[in-house]
Amino acid sequence: DVKVTQSSRYLVKRTGEKVFLECVQDMDHENMFWYRQDPGLGLRLIYFSYDVKMKEKGDIPEGYSVSREKKERFSLILESASTNQTSMYLCASSLGQGRVFFFGEGSRLTVL
């Protein structure tokens, strides 16, 4: 079975702190994605990556950056956390031209 692991399930940070959210997949998938989930808004794409060291902006990239130094790992970075970034963050991966996504269990971030 494909496994997508988000190491931090729950985080509490203060405004202005730098935050790292890590995601690791174990099935050699080319594509990885970061989504943000908010009630009533569904999931919105922040960034994605289709290869090592490649990244593309999604629909709401402002305030975020990403890093993909190894194929299995995709990190989401909040350079200076703000309260409006309090949310559930979901990582997903998929094969090169695959249409089925596999999701991690999410990282719930609270920024005070």
Add this chain to the structure above:
Amino acid sequence: AQSVTQLDSHVSVSEGTPVLLRCNYSSSYSPSLFWYVQHPNKGLQLLLKYTSAATLVKGINGFEAEFKKSETSFHLTKPSAHMSDAAEYFCVVSDPLWSGTYKYIFGTGTRLKVLA
């Protein structure tokens, strides 16, 4: 641009009665459509997918969905609800990217409540 609309934000059914979760899509070409389920504090799990084969798609846990091009709909159904079906359900369309991969466009979700 592709989009999906989930017509109900909340649906309540009694255990043992049918479930209907409605989804309409907008696409300029033949879409790939999916339903995912999310239980509390969990990630999303694939229920079923439509990728231009049979229009009636069967998924896990007794769910199925029918692709109706004339109505631009992809409604999710189950003949008999179980308490364990209580969760949030997302209708998704995949959108091709220039790189040859796909990104997902999500509906806003339908929260299903099952009453004993």
